[in-house]
Amino acid sequence: xxxxxxxxxPTTPNPAxxxxxxxxxxxxxxxxxxxxxxxxxxxxxxxxGVEVQVLMTAAAAKLVQPQTFQTLSRLPVITSLWELPDxxxxxIALADRARVLVIAPATANTxxxxxxxxxxxxxxxxxxxxxxxxxxxxxxxxRMWRNAAVQDNVRRLRERGVRIxxxxxxxxxxxxxxxxxxxxxxxxxxCVLAHLAVLDAGVPAGAGRRIVITAGPTHxxxxxxxxxxxxxxxxMGYALAAAAAAAGLEVTxxxxxxxxxxxxxxxxxxxxxxxxxAAAVRAEFADADFLVMAAAVADFRxxxxxxxxxKKTAAGAPTALPLTPTEDILAAVAAGKKPGQRIMGxxxxxxDLADHARQKLRRKKVDWIVANDxxxxxxxxxxxxxxxxxxxxxxxxxxxPKMDKLQLAARLLGLLLG
Numbered sequence: 545x546x547x548x549x550x551x552x553x554p555t556t557p558n559p560a561x562x563x564x565x566x567x568x569x570x571x572x573x574x575x576x577x578x579x580x581x582x583x584x585x586x587x588x589x590x591x592x593g594v595e596v597q598v599l600m601t602a603a604a605a606k607l608v609q610p611q612t613f614q615t616l617s618r619l620p621v622i623t624s625l626w627e628l629p630d631x632x633x634x635x636i637a638l639a640d641r642a643r644v645l646v647i648a649p650a651t652a653n654t655x656x657x658x659x660x661x662x663x664x665x666x667x668x669x670x671x672x673x674x675x676x677x678x679x680x681x682x683x684x685x686x687r688m689w690r691n692a693a694v695q696d697n698v699r700r701l702r703e704r705g706v707r708i709x710x711x712x713x714x715x716x717x718x719x720x721x722x723x724x725x726x727x728x729x730x731x732x733x734x735c736v737l738a739h740l741a742v743l744d745a746g747v748p749a750g751a752g753r754r755i756v757i758t759a760g761p762t763h764x765x766x767x768x769x770x771x772x773x774x775x776x777x778x779x780m781g782y783a784l785a786a787a788a789a790a791a792g793l794e795v796t797x798x799x800x801x802x803x804x805x806x807x808x809x810x811x812x813x814x815x816x817x818x819x820x821x822a823a824a825v826r827a828e829f830a831d832a833d834f835l836v837m838a839a840a841v842a843d844f845r846x847x848x849x850x851x852x853x854x855k856k857t858a859a860g861a862p863t864a865l866p867l868t869p870t871e872d873i874l875a876a877v878a879a880g881k882k883p884g885q886r887i888m889g890x891x892x893x894x895x896d897l898a899d900h901a902r903q904k905l906r907r908k909k910v911d912w913i914v915a916n917d918x919x920x921x922x923x924x925x926x927x928x929x930x931x932x933x934x935x936x937x938x939x940x941x942x943x944x945p946k947m948d949k950l951q952l953a954a955r956l957l958g959l960l961l962g
Contacts, residue, residue, distance in 0.1 A: 575603025649683030686722030776840035778802035
């Protein structure tokens with residue numbers, strides 16, 4: 545009989561413990577028209593409980609007033625090396641506090657400064673002294689982005705471990721269209737928060753390793769209009785993808801239909817049905833190290849989907865819907881995994897959580913099953929938080945209390961990479 549080792553998460557709240565200080569993020573804003581998006585980014589991070597110290601270049605201050613960022617962050621905005629009264633140089637004092645530096649938007653000029661170590665203003669001087677993760681969201685005209693010198697600077701920054709977020713594709717302020725748009729604030733904020741979660745959890749570096757993550761529901765067609773689906777929002781899988789990218793893994797996210805923006809720094813593979821997801825997982829996991837099946841894949845699909853919309857008033861309208869099982873993706877992939885590949889499955893349960901999870905662990909022959917109680921509205925489908933018990937093939941059991949899904953994602957990654 546296998547001995548069970550039950551481990552409590554170190555994040556179990558202590559009512560007597562003092563409230564932890566807010567994590568600090570330095571936000572650099574440079575002279576792009578997209579500087580207005582940085583205000584929304586500031587607001588999103590502050591709402592997430594982050595202290596945001598904004599540094600603006602002189603050009604950025606001509607486009608958006610520093611007072612805007614001061615109001616949103618509730619901190620004085622740094623625009624000059626010569627305005628700080630503290631005895632310690634401002635860039636060094638901030639380096640002691642800020643865990644992540646994100647520059648959004650980042651102009652071509654800023655990319656050149658970063659690539660060449662130029663420190664001639666408050667932001668670039670701080671960037672040279674910053675020791676944590678550096679995230680950069682470029683924003684410029686598509687012709688500028690394609691310039692050989694800009695691309696060379698981007699390549700050099702990536703080689704040094706700088707995370708380049710985007711740019712996105714679409715129209716820019718001057719009317720041109722192409723690659724050059726700054727990413728929207730939501731995926732940038734998620735990326736920043738994922739880096740903080742990974743740092744807090746002490747997740748080992750995953751550079752050089754590949755992970756495939758599935759997320760969201762599947763839609764099984766009944767007719768061209770209707771489908772069978774489920775309540776999965778995709779939030780847990782997207783959080784896992786964001787955290788895995790922050791840990792340095794090469795991430796492929798295979799996602800059913802959701803309303804979430806694809807996480808930055810991930811390869812995104814959208815799918816519709818369980819059959820689509822099975823094909824994508826087989827192809828992507830063939831040369832990957834890890835698979836995390838967080839998707840809520842439909843167990844059944846209509847046996848004979850109609851080729852036209854079924855009318856409610858039509859003669860012979862169906863009174864029953866014959867179903868046929870979909871492929872068990874997790875079991876099929878686990879049966880053919882290569883030596884060294886590791887697989888984590890999920891079990892969304894409404895009762896007898898431990899028994900059902902252990903049965904699934906044995907039946908699927910995977911390395912871990914993450915079980916969560918979706919009958920609870922505070923941690924169920926669509927909730928911002930989650931709680932889970934992880935059952936491992938070696939008999940260990942890990943309990944994680946209710947926490948933000950990004951925080952839980954980082955802790956699950958710790959199990960994968962530990």
